Every structure is written in structure tokens, then in C-alpha cells.
Amino acid sequence: xxxxxxxxxxxxxxxxxxxxxxxxxxxxxxxxxxxxxxxxxxxxxxxxxxxxxxxxxxxxxxxxxxxxxxxxxxxxxxxxxxxxxxxxxxxxxxxxxxxxxxxxxxxxxxxxxxxxxxxxxxxxxxxxxxxxxxxxxxxxxxxxxxxxxxxxxxxxxxxxxxxxxxxxxxxxxxxxxxxxxxxxxxxxxxxxxxxxxxxxxxxxxxxxxxxxxxxxxxxxxxxxxxxxxxxxxxxxxxxxxxxxxxxxxxxxxxxxxxxxxxxxxxxxxxxxxxxxxxxxxxxxxxxxxxxxxxxxxxxxxxxxxxxxxxxxxxxxxxxx
Amino acid sequence: xxxxxxxxxxxxxxxxxxxxxxxxxxxxxxxxxxxxxxxxxxxxxxxxxxxxxxxxxxxxxxxxxxxxxxxxxxxxxxxxxxxxxxxxxxxxxxxxx
Numbered sequence: 001x002x003x004x005x006x007x008x009x010x011x012x013x014x015x016x017x018x019x020x021x022x023x024x025x026x027x028x029x030x031x032x033x034x035x036x037x038x039x040x041x042x043x044x045x046x047x048x049x050x051x052x053x054x055x056x057x058x059x060x061x062x063x064x065x066x067x068x069x070x071x072x073x074x075x076x077x078x079x080x081x082x083x084x085x086x087x088x089x090x091x092x093x094x095x096x097x098x099x100x101x102x103x104x105x106x107x108x109x110x111x112x113x114x115x116x117x118x119x120x121x122x123x124x125x126x127x128x129x130x131x132x133x134x135x136x137x138x139x140x141x142x143x144x145x146x147x148x149x150x151x152x153x154x155x156x157x158x159x160x161x162x163x164x165x166x167x168x169x170x171x172x173x174x175x176x177x178x179x180x181x182x183x184x185x186x187x188x189x190x191x192x193x194x195x196x197x198x199x200x201x202x203x204x205x206x207x208x209x210x211x212x213x214x215x216x217x218x219x220x221x222x223x224x225x226x227x228x229x230x231x232x233x234x235x236x237x238x239x240x241x242x243x244x245x246x247x248x249x250x251x252x253x254x255x256x257x258x259x260x261x262x263x264x265x266x267x268x269x270x271x272x273x274x275x276x277x278x279x280x281x282x283x284x285x286x287x288x289x290x291x292x293x294x295x296x297x298x299x300x301x302x303x304x305x306x307x308x309x310x311x312x313x314x315x316x317x318x319x320x
Numbered sequence: 321x322x323x324x325x326x327x328x329x330x331x332x333x334x335x336x337x338x339x340x341x342x343x344x345x346x347x348x349x350x351x352x353x354x355x356x357x358x359x360x361x362x363x364x365x366x367x368x369x370x371x372x373x374x375x376x377x378x379x380x381x382x383x384x385x386x387x388x389x390x391x392x393x394x395x396x397x398x399x400x401x402x403x404x405x406x407x408x409x410x411x412x413x414x415x416x417x
């Protein structure tokens with residue numbers, strides 16, 4: 001496999017980074033990078049780290065990085081996690097207020113502890129921390145319940161002072177969304193499966209409305225809604241498909257839709273195959289919409305979605 | 321009457337679904353089946369996830385019908401906790417009615 005670290009790969013421009021990923025020869029990983037500058041969204045960094053964890057450390061080749069920003073990769077823990085020896089030396093700083101380095105989580109108990117430990121690192125007001133805790137909890141739970149990922153969940157986050165934004169990424173190398181959703185629903189492609197997974201009330205664990213006693217099928221819809229209401233990006237990548245919620249312009253009113261393909265989005269199903277699922281999200285702290293307002297919108301949308309689905313599955317009178 | 325204080329189990333962010341399911345199976349459902357009312361006290365709990373509340377309640381609605389809501393009281397909930405409980409209660413009723 002080959003992956004190139006470009007000078008910029010954030011959710012708005014992540015497509016070329018994903019498309020350049022070469023999946024051939026999965027026993028070996030070659031990491032190359034821009035010579036001048038490397039700037040990656042946490043989900044991009046998590047993808048590189050997750051790939052590396054699927055390969056024996058001696059089979060990872062990482063070229064000598066020349067970019068002045070290479071220290072960032074060291075600070076985020078990429079080389080340590082992948083057991084790559086480098087000549088990069090940094091003075092470790094207390095990470096509070098800036099970032100959460102690459103963290104591998106293996107269980108729901110680890111996840112609960114991680115959420116407790118993580119919030120002080122980001123130095124956020126409680127009102128800002130609430131949606132972030134929510135997102136990490138729901139995405140992490142998805143990995144442990146559905147993904148069967150050998151590496152568990154890989155997570156990292158970064159605060160960007162210039163835009164006052166927290167960017168998060170969580171990646172697994174599990175069975176992927178299509179496999180999970182197809183247990184209970186018809187999904188002929190990865191993109192169709194992603195669409196179903198983002199639709200409230202649809203879970204891979206049952207065809208029943210309202211889910212099971214353990215799964216409602218609303219977690220990803222909540223997370224996409226947090227991004228939408230705050231006019232931020234949200235991306236999900238699994239198999240050959242990538243779905244990206246685009247930012248809603250300030251001049252436009254935010255309307256939540258149960259159907260993710262009715263949102264302003266981009267993506268496709270011709271991406272290099274990702275064995276597993278990757279989710280990236282930005283949360284702008286300037287515009288953190290009151291969580292309670294968001295919940296009111298979500299309540300109405302889920303209610304409407306269930307009514308619509310009930311009508312779709314009503315039996316019809318047979319007239320002869 | 322059975323009263324369950326969530327904070328001592330969840331701390332201020334109630335998100336662990338396994339814990340919610342265990343509470344439902346081992347504490348809430350048996351009490352309701354024995355004819356007791358249940359009070360879920362959220363004092364100190366600042367936030368919950370929809371998944372936590374779903375794992376806590378939906379199985380009870382499914383087994384005992386939504387009439388069981390008359391026997392469960394939610395105490396000391398802040399505005400967001402209330403809204404998430406209402407979301408789950410609403411969609412469960414709409415789903416199983």
C-alpha cells in the first residue's frame with residue numbers, strides 16, 4: 001500500500017488525499033509526503049495510522065520527512081504508534097488546550113475513561129464540550145458494537161485557534177458499513193449502505209421500526225445533525241464510498257433532513273477501498289448552536305422519518 | 321417505589337450503553353414487573369446520549385407497552401437530558417403504536 005501526505009488534507013479538500021491512496025500489496029505500507037509542508041485533518045492522520053497498524057512494523061517504509069511541519073506527526077504520536085524510528089526530536093509539552101494525540105481504544109470501558117480524561121485536555125466550556133463528548137461516545141460505541149475491528153478504534157483531535165474549531169477523526173479497520181447494514185437491510189453498494197446508516201431509525205441489527213432494545217439507529221444521524229446545525233463539514237468513508245456533508249452557507253436556513261442525500265453533499269463510490277469505516281467532523285466553537293435547539297430539531301425530524309417509514313411499510317388493500 | 325440515582329453509576333455524562341442495559345434488565349424491569357413505580361434520578365448528570373436512554377428504556381416499552389410510562393418518573397433532569405428522554409419516548413411510541 002502507498003499513501004502520500006499532502007500539504008493540505010482537510011474535510012473540504014480531502015478527496016485527492018483519499019483518491020491517491022494505493023491499496024495494492026497490503027502487507028507493505030509506504031508513506032511519502034510533501035517536502036515543504038504537511039497539514040492533515042485528524043481523520044486523515046487516523047487513516048494513515050490505522051493503515052500502519054494493519055502491517056507488521058518492519059514492513060512500513062516511511063521516507064525521511066523534510067517538511068517543516070513534520071514535528072506535528074511526531075507530536076500526534078504517529079511514529080510511536082507505528083514503531084517508526086525517526087530523527088525528529090521535540091520537546092514534549094502538556095497537550096492541554098491543543099490536541100488529543102492518536103489514541104487506540106479497545107472497549108466501551110476504555111471509551112468511557114477516554115471521554116472523562118479527554119475533555120480537560122481540550123479546555124472547553126461545558127457547553128462546547130457537550131457535543132464533542134456526544135460525538136466521541138456515539139462513534140466509539142458504533143465501532144465496538146458493529147465493526148469487529150482488530151485495531152479497535154483510532155481517534156485523534158486537534159483544536160485550531162485561527163478558526164476556533166475542533167476537528168475530530170475516528171477510524172476502524174472492521175467489516176465496514178455495507179456488511180453491517182446488510183444484515184437487516186438491502187444495500188447494493190457502499191454508498192447506499194452509508195445513506196441507510198445516516199437515516200434515523202435504521203440499524204443493521206433489525207428491520208423493525210424503533211430498532212432493538214440496544215440499538216435505535218439514530219447515532220450517526222445525531223452526529224451529522226450536529227455538523228449540519230453548526231454549518232460544519234462531516235465525512236464518512238467506508239468501502240469504496242465517501243459521503244461528505246458540505247457546509248451550509250450562513251445565508252441559508254438550516255433544515256434537517258432524514259434523507260442524507262437531500263443534504264448538500266458530495267462524495268461518490270469510486271474511492272480506493274477502505275476496509276472499515278472512517279468518520280471526520282469539524283465543530284466550530286464560535287457557532288456552537290445551543291444543543292437544546294438542536295435536540296428540538298432532531299426530535300421533529302426523527303418523528304417525521306418514522307411516520308414516513310411506517311407509511312412505506314403499510315400493507316395495502318388488494319383490489320381484484 | 322424504587323429510586324435509582326444515576327450519577328453514582330454514570331458520573332456527569334451518561335453514555336455507557338452496557339451500563340444502561342444492565343440497569344434496565346437487573347433493576348428497572350424487575351421493579352416494574354413487581355408492581356413498583358420507578359424513579360430515575362438524574363441529579364448531577366449533566367448530559368446523556370440518545371443511545372444511553374434508548375438502552376435504558378426502549379426494551380421496557382417493548383415488553384410492557386408504553387403504558388409503563390405512567391410508572392416511571394424522571395427526576396432532576398436538566399433541559400437537554402429532558403429533551404433526549406422525550407426524543408426516545410416519542411420515537412418509541414411512534415414505532416410500536
